[in-house]
Amino acid sequence: MKALVIVDLQNDFFENGALAVPESNSIIPVVNNIVDKFDTLIFTKDWHPAKHKSFATNHKDKKVFDLIKLNNIDQILWPVHCVQNSFGAEIHKDIKIPKTACFVTKGSDVEVDSYSGFFDNGKIHSTELNNVLKKKNISDVYFCGLATDFCVKYTVIDALALKYNSFLIADATKAVVSNNFNKSLNELVEKGAKIIYSKDL
Ligand code: VGL
Ligand code: ZN
Secondary structure: OEEEEEEOOEHHHOOOOOOOOOOHHHHHHHHHHHHHHOOEEEEEEEOEOOOOOOEHHHOOOOOOOOEEEEOOEEEEOEOOOOEOOOHHHOEOOOOOOOOOOEEEEEOOOOOOOOOOOOEOOOOOOEOOHHHHHHHOOOOEEEEEEEOHHHHHHHHHHHHHHOOOEEEEEEEEEEOOOOOHHHHHHHHHHHOOOEEEOHHHO
16 A cells, blocks of 8 residues: 655745745645545644744844754754744645645654654654554555655655655655755665656656
């Protein structure tokens, strides 16, 4: 059985959003074309409290993209983004959301960020994602969304560690730092992921 995990297609990650990913709007039609090919769809949502410690504004004398240790874990400081129940946290209105889709939120603990849709960055808490996949007997998981070099990458790495056959749909994902795109794909291939294109689905 196969599933599609659609990572963080929220307003703040699209062009003009608070943490805009370059060329992100170009994946909208690509994603809309592939959702119909899956019976099981899971949307992840970055879902931060306003006081989240990954936000530069929640630290004195720090600026966006500074690197700090947050409870001993490397943390890049981000602009305020995907605050729970805000417009920026809503899935983009042009994304087709089938009625059967499930949603998994992450990043709600102010003390630890959560790039992966499976576990937070400290591997302290897990989300419902693995349970949802297990319950539906999923063996093959396809991934798309934002951003290739952060939330998509870490979600695929955890999927591989959990022994799912993991496929990244390369034309349905974009990186925060465009230069990181190929690097992220290579890293994922090295760990066992397969790179595919939406036309091959
Ligand atoms: C993301 C940085 C901070 C992502 C989320 O969705 O890739 N990146 N929060
Ligand atoms: Zn975030």
